[in-house]
Amino acid sequence: MKALWTLTDLVSVVLPFRNEARWLGKALASLKRQTHQSFEVVLVNDGSTDCSGEVASAFSREDRRFRLIPSAGQGLVDALNTGLEVSLGEWVARFDADDLCHPERLGLQLELARKTGRKSVISCLVRCFPRDSLSSGYIRYEKWLNSLVRHDQIARDIFVESPVPHPGVLFHRKTVIEAGGYRDLGLPEDYELWLRLWSRGFVFEKVPRHLIAWRERPDRFSRSNSAYSLSAFYRTKAMYLAKLPFLSEKHVVFAGSGQTARRLSGYMLKEGFRIEAFLSPGRPHAGATMRGRPVVDSEALGQFPGLPVIAASREPGARERVRLFLTARGLREGCDFVVCA
Numbered sequence: 267m268k269a270l271w272t273l274t275d276l277v278s279v280v281l282p283f284r285n286e287a288r289w290l291g292k293a294l295a296s297l298k299r300q301t302h303q304s305f306e307v308v309l310v311n312d313g314s315t316d317c318s319g320e321v322a323s324a325f326s327r328e329d330r331r332f333r334l335i336p337s338a339g340q341g342l343v344d345a346l347n348t349g350l351e352v353s354l355g356e357w358v359a360r361f362d363a364d365d366l367c368h369p370e371r372l373g374l375q376l377e378l379a380r381k382t383g384r385k386s387v388i389s390c391l392v393r394c395f396p397r398d399s400l401s402s403g404y405i406r407y408e409k410w411l412n413s414l415v416r417h418d419q420i421a422r423d424i425f426v427e428s429p430v431p432h433p434g435v436l437f438h439r440k441t442v443i444e445a446g447g448y449r450d451l452g453l454p455e456d457y458e459l460w461l462r463l464w465s466r467g468f469v470f471e472k473v474p475r476h477l478i479a480w481r482e483r484p485d486r487f488s489r490s491n492s493a494y495s496l497s498a499f500y501r502t503k504a505m506y507l508a509k510l511p512f513l514s515e516k517h518v519v520f521a522g523s524g525q526t527a528r529r530l531s532g533y534m535l536k537e538g539f540r541i542e543a544f545l546s547p548g549r550p551h552a553g554a555t556m557r558g559r560p561v562v563d564s565e566a567l568g569q570f571p572g573l574p575v576i577a578a579s580r581e582p583g584a585r586e587r588v589r590l591f592l593t594a595r596g597l598r599e600g601c602d603f604v605v606c607a
Contacts, residue, residue, distance in 0.1 A: 278353030282345035302373035504533035
């Protein structure tokens with residue numbers, strides 16, 4: 267029988283699932299409509315107890331590009347690594363069981379990946395749905411996510427939040443496996459991987475088109491698992507902030523004195539950082555302290571010449587204000603300061 271694909275063109279879509287019978291059929295149907303026909307879907311059953319396995323099995327019987335793989339049932343990270351290990355394609359695309367794929371997704375991402383090279387993570391714009399269930403905060407997040415298209419934009423904001431949607435990425439299978447694949451550290455496995463790859467010189471680019479319909483739902487795994495808590499994200503950021511060359515001395519000033527600065531600074535102290543002071547955008551109370559260090563007016567920045575700055579705030583508009591403030595004083599982003607949230 268003639269093969270349906272060649273390995274040089276083959277994209278392996280890694281799709282772990284657990285109890286997603288309600289959505290899985292529509293997700294798989296959207297993959298069948300891909301204009302790039304040289305793909306396989308590696309369906310990793312992560313211990314489902316509903317009829318998700320039967321849905322996946324039906325697709326695998328009808329179309330041999332769909333392969334149903336049992337997992338050891340040790341959770342999402344194990345299922346993801348299982349999918350990477352058994353994939354046949356040179357390139358791997360991630361996808362989730364409750365999302366929808368644009369027909370041109372795989373073809374457009376593969377084209378960009380080949381131009382960018384093996385040390386790349388290729389993603390796309392997303393459209394979150396159903397729209398009537400999205401909070402104003404989530405709509406702001408979608409807008410921010412879609413505003414980051416080029417590598418320089420993504421790298422600039424990589425310590426703000428995960429800058430690429432996990433179910434919408436494509437990367438070189440062997441290169442990512444050699445970088446350690448997914449790690450089960452009690453942290454957001456995708457964000458930790460992006461920071462690790464970025465710290466090793468990977469390029470991040472997006473196809474500037476909406477290629478993923480990303481379902482928002484109150485029972486999403488990322489809403490119930492502690493690996494996706496705010497504390498876990500701050501731990502992840504602190505781990506990789508410690509790897510930035512211009513922070514190698516681990517002696518810093520914080521721009522920010524709110525809850526974001528408090529939480530992130532706590533994990534940075536655990537990474538061995540020394541904090542000289544916290545700069546407040548408003549006039550602080552006399553003698554105010556945080557983490558045992560003084561909270562001073564932001565205009566006191568000149569008292570700490572040569573010290574790198576960690577800007578930390580989740581307030582809308584605050585990141586751009588602090589960027590303007592620091593650059594106006596001659597500091598260079600990525601060399602003298604980094605913006606976090």
